Amino acid sequence: MIDSVIIENNNEIIFDKAPDIAKVDECGTQDFYTSFIDRTYNGWYKEQIFDNFKIGYGALYGADKKRIRFNFNQETIGLIFILKGSLSMNINNALYTNHFEINQHNIFYYTSANDAIEITDNTVSIVRINFKVDFFNQFLPADHKFENFRKQIKQHKNRTLEKHNYQITTQMHLIIDNILHCKRKGFYRKISMNALVFELLLLQLDMFNQGSKKDTHICDTKKIIKVKEYLDYNYTLPMTLEFLCKKFGTNEFALKKGFKSTFGKTVFGYISDLKMHKARNLLMENNISIGEVSEIIGYKNAQHFSTAFKKKFGMTPSKCNSFTHRKL
Incomplete structure (x- = not known):
């Protein structure tokens, strides 16, 4: 667990003391939460500690x-995802500093870490998933692509899996969203989190193994991210590419190429995914009709x-509705 209340000294924020809230559920999962506020900044950080990994996420403003x-x-082993903002990370005075832009991810290995993070944006949102090393090693592929990373782990040398970061895909975003907004409790949450975390790790390792194209300029990427964030909150509204281009x-x-390169889907494919996952969640978690679900997600025709x-x-x-509400 990271310490959580912060003290500022000479423009540095140092984690110190204990979390505001700490609790343990019926299957031993530990939850830690802290919020903090200062004259110039504020934020929050949460951690959920499971048997072989922990999930940490938060934001700083x-x-x-x-x-x-x-x-x-x-x-x-740390899986790092930057959802908003940009920052530079240097672990244990490593030989190089890893700079993250919005919507990027990487995998770190470190022994005991003294992290120095330079915030380079007004708002930063981050997700970190940390694995026990012996547990993670069971799932690290034997492919040649990961040989150097495996060697550094054996030699206890801090490093990232790749020196450059990769783009978070649409599928990754959907999984992360499910992790951050999981409503299950106890053993059901434990099972759900294990499944989601492993699926996220699978997507990361698969991307690192295949490599990804970096053909979108950082300035363009920031516009693409703003388009994505707008769609996240307005996907039920009528939408055209012409409207999005003028707005951003x-x-x-550039929009079509950049969005597909960044998220692995077209704009309208992303909108469709958002609608379908929202619909599935509504059907699974609420006792409402299919017609109501169709209307909520922006379909005029329930058959469509x-x-x-x-x-x-x-x-x-x-x-789906009858299956999820069937009594066990």
């Missing part, structure tokens, strides 16, 4: 050009919704 220092007192100051070619849902998940909405 108004901390541009500040340095954060905190310690991990154990050997670990880009052109149709049912066709799209079956194409996405291989079952009709009615079957």
Whole structure:
């Protein structure tokens, strides 16, 4: 666990003391939460500690050009995802500093870490998943691509899996969203989190193994991210590429190419995914009709919704609804 209340000294933010809230559930999962506020910045950080990994996520506002220092007192593998903002990370005075832009991810190995993070944006949001090393090693592929990383782990040398970061895909975003907004409790949450975390790790390792194209300029990427964030909150509204281009100051070619390169899907493919996952969650968690779900996610025709849902998940909405509400 990272310490959580912060003290600022000479433009540095240092984690110290204990969390505001700490609790343990019926299956031993530990939850830690802290919020903090200062004259110039504020934020929050949460951790969920399971048997072989822990999930940490949080946000910091108004901390541009500040340095954060905190310690991990154990050997670990860290999966890092930057959802908002940008920052530079240097672990244990490593030979090189890893700079993260918005929507990037990487995998770290470190023994005991003294992290120095330079915040280079006004708002930063980060997700970290830390594995016990022996547990992680069971799932590190034997492919040649990972040989150097495996060697550095054996030699207890801090490093990232790759020197450059990769783009977070649409599928990764959906999994991360499910992790951050999981409503399950106790053993059901434990099972769900294990499944989601392993799926996220699988996508990361697969991407590192295959490599990814870096053909989108950073300035363009920031516009693409803003488009994605707008869609996250407005995906039920009528949408055209022309409207999005005017709103975010880009052109149709750059938007189509940049969005597909960054998220692995077209703009309208991303919108469709958002609608279908929202619909599935509504069917699984609420006792509402298929017609109501169709209307909520922006479909005027319930039959069109049912066709799209079956194409996405291989079952009709009615079957999903009856299956998830069947008594065990």
